Amino acid sequence: MADPGERWGLRLRVFLFFALIAAGAVAALAAAGVVAARHAPPEAVADLVLAFGVAAFPILLLTTWVWLKFDENVVRPIGVLSTEIRAAVHAGARGAPDAKVGRYLGVLAPAAREAVAAIAAQRARTDAAVAAAVSDAARQRGRLESVLRDLEEGLVICTLQHRIRLYNRQALQLMQVAGDLGIDRSLLALVAAQPIRHALGRLLNRFEAGRHHDHPEGLTALVVTHTLERNRQLRCRMVLTLDGDGKAPTGYILTVADITNELSAGVWRDRLLQEVTEDIRSRVAALVLAGEVLAARLPPGTPDADRFAALFPTEAGALATRLDQLDAAANDLLAGAWPMTHVLSPTLLALVRDRRSEQRDLAVTLDGLSLWLRCDSASVVDLLDRMLNRIAVFARTERFTLATRRGEHHAHVDLAWTGDPVPLDVLAVWLDERLDDGLGPITGRDVLSRHKTDLWCLAAPEGSAVLRLPLALAPAHDDRAARLPERPLVYDFDLSAPEGSPRRADTPLKALTIVVFDTETTGLEPSGGDEIVQIAGVRIVNGRVVRGEVFDSYVDPKRSIPPASTWVHGITDDRVRGADPIDRVLPRFHAFTGEAVLCAHNAAFDMSFLNRHAARLGLAFEPPVLDTVLLAAALFGPTESLTLDALATRFDITIPDEERHTAIGDSRATALVLLALFDLLEASGVVTLADAVRVSEAQVAIRRAQKAYT
Amino acid sequence: MSAPSLTSASDRTAPAVLLAAEAPLDAALTALLADAGFVVRPAGSRAEALAAAVGAAVAVVDTRLADGGGFPLLEALRADPATRHLPVILLVGRAAPVEVEKAGALGAAAILTKPFAGADLLDRVRRLCGANSARPDGEVHHG
Numbered sequence: 001m002a003d004p005g006e007r008w009g010l011r012l013r014v015f016l017f018f019a020l021i022a023a024g025a026v027a028a029l030a031a032a033g034v035v036a037a038r039h040a041p042p043e044a045v046a047d048l049v050l051a052f053g054v055a056a057f058p059i060l061l062l063t064t065w066v067w068l069k070f071d072e073n074v075v076r077p078i079g080v081l082s083t084e085i086r087a088a089v090h091a092g093a094r095g096a097p098d099a100k101v102g103r104y105l106g107v108l109a110p111a112a113r114e115a116v117a118a119i120a121a122q123r124a125r126t127d128a129a130v131a132a133a134v135s136d137a138a139r140q141r142g143r144l145e146s147v148l149r150d151l152e153e154g155l156v157i158c159t160l161q162h163r164i165r166l167y168n169r170q171a172l173q174l175m176q177v178a179g180d181l182g183i184d185r186s187l188l189a190l191v192a193a194q195p196i197r198h199a200l201g202r203l204l205n206r207f208e209a210g211r212h213h214d215h216p217e218g219l220t221a222l223v224v225t226h227t228l229e230r231n232r233q234l235r236c237r238m239v240l241t242l243d244g245d246g247k248a249p250t251g252y253i254l255t256v257a258d259i260t261n262e263l264s265a266g267v268w269r270d271r272l273l274q275e276v277t278e279d280i281r282s283r284v285a286a287l288v289l290a291g292e293v294l295a296a297r298l299p300p301g302t303p304d305a306d307r308f309a310a311l312f313p314t315e316a317g318a319l320a321t322r323l324d325q326l327d328a329a330a331n332d333l334l335a336g337a338w339p340m341t342h343v344l345s346p347t348l349l350a351l352v353r354d355r356r357s358e359q360r361d362l363a364v365t366l367d368g369l370s371l372w373l374r375c376d377s378a379s380v381v382d383l384l385d386r387m388l389n390r391i392a393v394f395a396r397t398e399r400f401t402l403a404t405r406r407g408e409h410h411a412h413v414d415l416a417w418t419g420d421p422v423p424l425d426v427l428a429v430w431l432d433e434r435l436d437d438g439l440g441p442i443t444g445r446d447v448l449s450r451h452k453t454d455l456w457c458l459a460a461p462e463g464s465a466v467l468r469l470p471l472a473l474a475p476a477h478d479d480r481a482a483r484l485p486e487r488p489l490v491y492d493f494d495l496s497a498p499e500g501s502p503r504r505a506d507t508p509l510k511a512l513t514i515v516v517f518d519t520e521t522t523g524l525e526p527s528g529g530d531e532i533v534q535i536a537g538v539r540i541v542n543g544r545v546v547r548g549e550v551f552d553s554y555v556d557p558k559r560s561i562p563p564a565s566t567w568v569h570g571i572t573d574d575r576v577r578g579a580d581p582i583d584r585v586l587p588r589f590h591a592f593t594g595e596a597v598l599c600a601h602n603a604a605f606d607m608s609f610l611n612r613h614a615a616r617l618g619l620a621f622e623p624p625v626l627d628t629v630l631l632a633a634a635l636f637g638p639t640e641s642l643t644l645d646a647l648a649t650r651f652d653i654t655i656p657d658e659e660r661h662t663a664i665g666d667s668r669a670t671a672l673v674l675l676a677l678f679d680l681l682e683a684s685g686v687v688t689l690a691d692a693v694r695v696s697e698a699q700v701a702i703r704r705a706q707k708a709y710t
Numbered sequence: 711m712s713a714p715s716l717t718s719a720s721d722r723t724a725p726a727v728l729l730a731a732e733a734p735l736d737a738a739l740t741a742l743l744a745d746a747g748f749v750v751r752p753a754g755s756r757a758e759a760l761a762a763a764v765g766a767a768v769a770v771v772d773t774r775l776a777d778g779g780g781f782p783l784l785e786a787l788r789a790d791p792a793t794r795h796l797p798v799i800l801l802v803g804r805a806a807p808v809e810v811e812k813a814g815a816l817g818a819a820a821i822l823t824k825p826f827a828g829a830d831l832l833d834r835v836r837r838l839c840g841a842n843s844a845r846p847d848g849e850v851h852h853g
Contacts, residue, residue, distance in 0.1 A: 277804070281803045281823070281825060282734075282735055282772075284824070285826065286738045287738075288825045288826075289735070289741075289742050297745070313827030313830075317827060320824075320826065323825075324823070328805065407811065423785060423789070424778075424781055425778060425782050428782075452806070456781070456812050456815060470808050470811065
């Protein structure tokens with residue numbers, strides 16, 4: 001088959017080549033004949049012509065025969081082989097070329113057949129790997145699905161555009177969806193949009209500003225919304241999901257619980273308590289006063305008059321104290337039925353400024369303190385936004401200042417403008433209006449009563465006015481330091497896969513549970529009094545380093561760290577002072593390793609430190625212990641550079657600078673090196689734990705022998 | 711019993727007290743204030759209260775009023791130049807800090823949470839009657 005780019009096919013070229021040889025030979029003969037005929041006598045010309053014919057005929061015959069043979073045994077087989085190689089490469093054909101084809105092509109034909117077979121084998125491997133990955137993904141998805149199914153809460157995963165990507169059955173029920181929720185449908189078609197948008201906006205702002213690192217709620221936010229069907233109140237927790245690098249948000253996870261009954265019971269209880277105490281107060285006040293008046297009007301000398309008269313004020317006082325206690329509980333701004341979140345006041349004010357529900361061009365300046373408020377921020381923002389828009393019309397102004405201040409019992413959100421204050425009657429009308437549809441059928445007054453607060457207007461100096469909304473201050477956020485460092489979600493849906501003993505000799509390497517660890521020490525001589533100053537380890541399960549499952553502890557070596565060692569690992573005496581001693585840390589590390597196989601880079605060194613203390617503490621680290629140095633030596637030969645850095649470079653594993661030569665950084669790097677080694681070992685027939693132990697022991701023997709000779 | 715010492719006060723021009731409260735409290739308050747020698751001007755609605763406030767020495771306003779409550783009345787009294795300096799004792803039904811703060815912000819001279827002893831109210835009324843002539847702005851007492 002001729003390539004489109006090629007003008008002439010191979011066969012034509014070869015034919016032309018032979019034709020040229022034949023034509024050249026015949027032409028040379030003819031030329032020789034012509035020269036001879038010139039000098040020969042005329043009678044000899046006939047003989048010369050005959051001689052030319054006798055010479056030219058075999059040349060043509062022979063050339064043709066050779067061409068035919070060449071065509072049959074060389075040119076055509078080349079065509080066949082190239083077609084087959086092409087078929088193997090492009091079309092995935094697996095059949096090996098006919099062994100007879102290309103007999104006369106020397107090693108070309110066998111080489112081509114090997115190439116075709118190698119391509120086919122590679123293709124089969126790739127197909128198998130793809131199939132395995134697909135079934136692995138399917139299995140993981142199955143596990144994820146069963147986990148979600150058994151979850152009591154509803155769960156919905158959405159994109160940043162609120163498109164539903166995944167949900168469980170509970171979510172369907174909670175959101176009052178009959179039939180299928182429908183992947184790629186918008187969540188906002190099912191639940192009130194405004195609280196969801198609001199929470200997502202808050203989380204995105206928090207993430208972009210990097211505030212999630214020290215925000216008490218991290219990248220999560222509470223959302224109270226309701227279903228558009230049947231108006232069920234939902235309490236959701238929104239978790240922003242990030243891409244693999246944690247650099248960009250990809251969507252959010254929403255866990256959903258129906259709190260309609262809980263909420264209405266709570267709201268009903270709150271309201272009842274408030275109404276009843278207020279009613280009792282009025283009635284008791286009337287009784288006390290009536291009693292006092294009557295007692296005062298009694299004629300002097302009435303028996304017991306003074307005693308009973310004194311009863312009224314004292315009992316009124318006692319009763320007032322009791323009712324105050326009840327009120328304090330009922331009116332506690334922090335103990336309402338409505339779920340509240342903590343929000344930093346500048347965030348809240350910025351959300352009000354940017355809400356612009358009525359697209360008015362208002363200039364809102366933010367001011368005041370930065371305070372942690374406790375509120376349902378979506379409804380508060382809408383309430384303030386509504387007030388802003390109404391006041392803009394009422395006071396014919398476009399310039400506002402929005403500030404938070406600290407009051408005696410709570411925070412004040414103050415909205416100030418130049419102009420008249422708004423009378424309470426007007427405010428009352430505004431508060432009875434429905435807020436944004438996205439929040440559902442609630443009024444400003446509902447928002448106030450949820451927050452057990454009120455708002456009012458005051459005239460301020462210089463012709464300005466202030467609308468004041470008291471909100472609860474969130475309890476102190478001083479516990480921030482005590483919070484756990486942010487760590488990724490620890491999960492592995494495959495964890496349930498390998499049941500039984502995880503360290504049997506015939507366990508495939510990739511099915512092993514392994515703790516890869518590293519120690520930093522005061523020096524290189526455990527027998528010479530050197531001690532561990534840091535132990536760290538990571539866990540490998542099912543051929544993956546489990547994120548978040550980390551052991552990392554300093555150890556007080558009870559001796560000084562030589563400067564040379566500090567120079568290597570950066571750990572100073574000050575750093576380990578106050579850390580637990582090895583007697584405390586080692587049992588914890590032993591518990592962390594559990595049933596796992598241990599692995600370290602140059603494990604013998606680390607184990608010599610561990611075992612010395614383990615024996616004393618009655619702990620035992622079960623062999624075998626894998627060693628990345630020995631495994632790498634088995635693959636690359638003992639003369640290659642087998643340092644952790646060299647292996648990491650070889651496998652393109654980057655250790656962040658700040659983690660280099662820290663126990664945790666080296667553990668991670670060693671774990672990744674180990675997994676890379678597993679791939680290569682598998683290819684060279686080292687598949688099980690026993691295989692790995694065998695090649696490791698062979699390397700130990702080689703090293704011993706080398707030592708003996710040097 | 712402090713009533714006898716007050717009989718002399720009624721001989722002179724007795725101070726008028728605007729009373730904006732609803733049943734059952736209004737009857738008891740009227741009797742209490744009248745017995746103490748004050749001229750009680752009861753008001754059932756906001757319009758009545760605003761009219762009766764002119765010339766009164768003190769106003770006693772219950773926050774639990776039918777037409778809009780005591781806070782708008784307090785605000786209206788403050789807005790009217792004729793009653794701007796009239797000291798108002800607000801009777802509140804809740805001891806919530808927000809309520810107390812709102813009362814103070816709107817210019818109540820004193821706040822009493824119900825229930826209270828008659829003597830406490832009379833004490834404040836008397837004090838504010840005296841203060842009203844001397845001081846235009848009432849002092850805020852949190853009861």
